[in-house]
Amino acid sequence: MRKFSGQRERLAKIAGETLSAIENGSYMLGTSAYRLAPAVAAMTQNTIFEAASTPLANWQHRTSHVTAHTTRTSFAISEVSTLVAVRKLAQDPAATVGALNFASAKHPGGGFLTGAQAQEESLARSSTLYCSLTCPVGAQFYAEHKEPGYYSHAMLWSPGVLFFRSDDGGWLPPVAAGVLTSAAVNAGAVKQRLAENEHAEADGRIEACMHERMARILALFERQGSTHVVLGSFGTGVFKNDVSTIAKLWADLLGPNQRFENSFRHVEFAILGRETFEVFKAGFERRCGQLWARIPA
Template sequence: MNRAQLIQIAEDTINILNSGKYFNSKRQLVNIKELVDKSIKESILIEPTEDLKSKLSQLKAAGRVEDNKEGIIEVANETTLAGAKRLLDQGYKKVACLNFASAKNPGGGFLNGASAQEESLARSSALYPCIVQMEKMYEYNKKIKTCLYSDYMIFSPDVPVIKDDVGNLLDEPYLVSFITAPAVNAGIVQQREGKENIQKIPQVMLNRIEKILILGILQGCDAIVLGAYGCGVFRNSPQNVAQYFNTLLNEEAAYKKYYKKVLFSVFDRSSSQENYKAFLDLFSN
């Protein structure tokens, strides 16, 4: 699809979200206002200073979370929403999707026809109004002088998805939760920032991914859809990012055991399949 078509789909999505209803392919009226309003109202901003690890320890000590789940890890060459829908169809109850977010602009460039992962999520769902209200995160990331960015993140529960990945309206919406968190923009850090910040990239990414995984657990998600986080325009190496996830899911705290399913939906149409292969090679055993 070209930029003009993507803009048209995005504008149509915004109009539907504002009206709270649409007609599906069967000419049935689908009311989504209550679902949209609820997901906006219940979205929460996580401050960088929040100690999510301690919260998890407290819940575990109280027997309110368990780390003895199946922890199945799967890698698939598919979009984030295709993966999420598949998990819901398989019976997982609350699926979280990681939104590879812009640090400074809610929805990235989806209103301007950009086509990365966050934009595709915003075109298909009620994600945008859930995150655009969290001005504090975006203003902070604009203000700080590093593209390491901050550990601000947003959790948006039960967000209605109303379109497929090519913009067709669904006969009925399905609900997924979104974790909106920007990766380090490694390309800019390496080009424009000093050696000290370049050396921080691995630890900052590890810490941020750990918070993402814990946030999904704290919010009661039994499955999470991850991917090649920060491996597009932010230029993180897919091999490095896959290893960050492996360290946290399989080694150290073994966070996979808090989930029934961990899915890496790595949508890779390149001839080299570098992003997809990096995750497949590491997690296919």
């Protein structure tokens, strides 16, 4: 393994330990042994690739077997990691938890093997997800992203991913969640190739593309029966999408009188970083308020 210094070396070591546990088929926590092999086999066998041409392109209409919940979706915007949010929601025995993986379009798990630190890397080094991303079905996802920067609406569904490590690398009893892998538009890369006076037009196309992608994400969670969904400030890190815009788009899909209103029992936005958290929270609440105001009394 390549050598790194400081934090990267520590995170790369955690990633290596996780993969070793998966390869061994189990791990020890105190005097308890937890098996991983059966869940990994089931997950890889049932990984689903959704091409850009999927029927989910017709997300505007619920499929016949999907109905909205009779109670309103509850929302939480929390300054926690996706790992923390997944583990919290999984404590409810009635919950079917799904989590969004903010994916690299090119590299399974992003740079987690070399100690990189972002949302996908955190998931990959703390769970069995990497096995799904690298199985033959998972490989189709990375072959799909042919348009530079915009990538593709393709997605992966990884059922029954076991999460068994904490953010700091501690070992924990496993909890299961479905993971949806999607790559956001790389807004920074798109605009880097354009002249300054072309940025405004690009912003419009990026927003439209992200709206479509995020709608398909929700449609896949809905189709897979997720009741409790962990989302976040999708693509606003190194991909440089605007935080307020992403918050508004989630509200436009999940808010009052919108397509995915009450599709889920609970939606948790897990967001790290105080500034991102505050901007996202303000943007989401502001847009939901605007949507409520449009509903006739």
